[in-house]
Amino acid sequence: MSDTPQDPFEKALAALLAPLSRAMMARGVTYGSAAEALKRAMLQAALDQLAAEGGNGRISDSKISLMTGLHRKDVKRLRDDSAQCEVKRTVSAAAMVISYWATAPDYLDNKCCPRRLTRAADDAGPGFDDLVRQARIDMAPGTVLQALIEQGAVAEEAEGVYCLKAHTLLPAGGGAEQVAAYEATLSAHLAAATDNLLAPPEGRRHFDRAVRYSHLSEASVEHLRKMSAAKAQELLEEINAEARKLQEADEATQSDADPKRRFVLGAYILPAPLADKTPSTPEDTE
Structure with missing residues (x-):
């Protein structure tokens, strides 16, 4: 029997994974799929750590394999996979448009409520397409509008006239958009908590x-x-x-060269x- 005390994080890990496991089972995600996701996450964590340590040039698959315990062939396969998630991008764009519509003076009426918009500018002011451009969304305005309508955040009151129904994007239960929102919310909170866990004794900590x-x-x-x-x-x-x-x-x-913070x-x-x-x-x- 080993005399090495168990890392308390190992016990905490099971509790942290419990709600995720419940969601996985409800969505029909098997252990194999979860293991694949964990491989991707550990690969990215290793790459981020090495980059933060000032690693120059290409980092070898063997080094990442040694750090993570992943097989070299898995490391190579995952590094070559560059799949993107369009749903997550759409959710972020829709949330940003709602934010601007609910707060930007050009899109509020004299009672500081979001005014009804047509697609193009009219006598009342800029339209929905202008809103998408002002929010700096690199997507077609029609695509964003359709996503907002499908999620119930925007309604067409009359032909070509749209109103904001919710100040917060609440995707329909169980849909791809809700999964993307689930990911964005939990990953941000978990990142903040993890930074605090790993911070040195006198290091700066996030409010949590x-x-x-x-x-x-x-x-x-x-x-x-x-x-x-x-x-x-x-x-x-x-x-x-x-x-x-x-x-x-x-x-x-x-300028575009200035660093951007989240x-x-x-x-x-x-x-x-x-x-x-x-x-x-x-x-x-x-």
Whole structure:
């Protein structure tokens, strides 16, 4: 028997994979498909790590195999595979268009509500096609509009007149668009948490906190859910409007060669039955 203590991350890994495994089983994803996805992820992690360490020139398949435990033939096969995900691109474009439509002054009425748009500019101001260009979306406006209509975020009120029905893109359950949104949301949060886990003791950490209570009645949980949802939505809309203004200002002053940075703010609420022995005390972790 080995005297080497088990890395606590190994135990945490099973808990982290539990909800993913539940989603996999519901979607009919087998272990073989999951193993293939893990191979791709470990390959990319190795490439990113070596790049961050200042690796120059082409990194050999053998070195990546040694770092990850992947077979060299798998490394070569995966490095040669350059498949792209068009659905993810469409979801990102649709979300950005909604953001601009809900916050940009040119697309708001005198009550600061998103105004109805025609495809082309009219007496009221710029149209939907102008909106797509202003949001810097490299896709055909008709494609973006159709995606928004299919997801219920936009409706055609009269012939050629469109209105914004939701300030947030909520893809239809189980569809490819929802899977892309699921990926984008969870990957960003997990990346932030992983950066914090790997940060040196005095290193900078991302803001990542949660409040947890475990001995509440159903009525109390529902009260907290409604309160949290309202406050989180208010914060997200406020940050969304500010981020759009800052991005427009940055685009006016920065050159194409200037580095671009990403900002993500998310929120989640989990009302659930008691499933463990977590003490009835608030916790926040950073």
